[in-house]
Amino acid sequence: MKFDVVDPSEEQAILDEEAAADEQGGEDEQGDADEPLPPGVHPRLDRAARRMHTRIGADLGTLGESLNRLHAHIETARSREAEDAPQAPPPTNFRSGAFSRPPSP
Incomplete structure (x- = not known):
């Protein structure tokens, strides 16, 4: 397997760019665009959850x-x-009471 070593600041920049692109392109898909997302919830995950719910x-x-x-x-x-x-x-040979419970004492 091959892994790329990425500086954390570069990774955060990529995530910020994706989040900005998602917010610009995905606001019309969200029914409650005014409602803020809980802390730590990515907009793509929220949109995927809404689509799955639908x-x-x-x-x-x-x-x-x-x-x-x-x-x-x-x-x-x-x-x-x-x-x-x-x-x-x-x-x-049919017994109608064979499948019923006996009366309680």
Whole structure:
């Protein structure tokens, strides 16, 4: 592996340039540009967090719609099965109380 040794002042200058570029180009993307960031939070990290929050909200909305459609299909299938199935008596070896708890004393 190869690493470059960078003077801390040069590294800070690079970070300051990136922060200035982010603030100039990213203010229109932020919904609360007037709200100051907490100390130590980089503007790029804040913007990435906002984007991820928006994407997760959209994904959850899509998931909810899909689950509602799936539920509607399941209910439709159940109603068709109930209509098509003939009412037959239970088998002779069926014990209705086998899966219930015994009464408490």
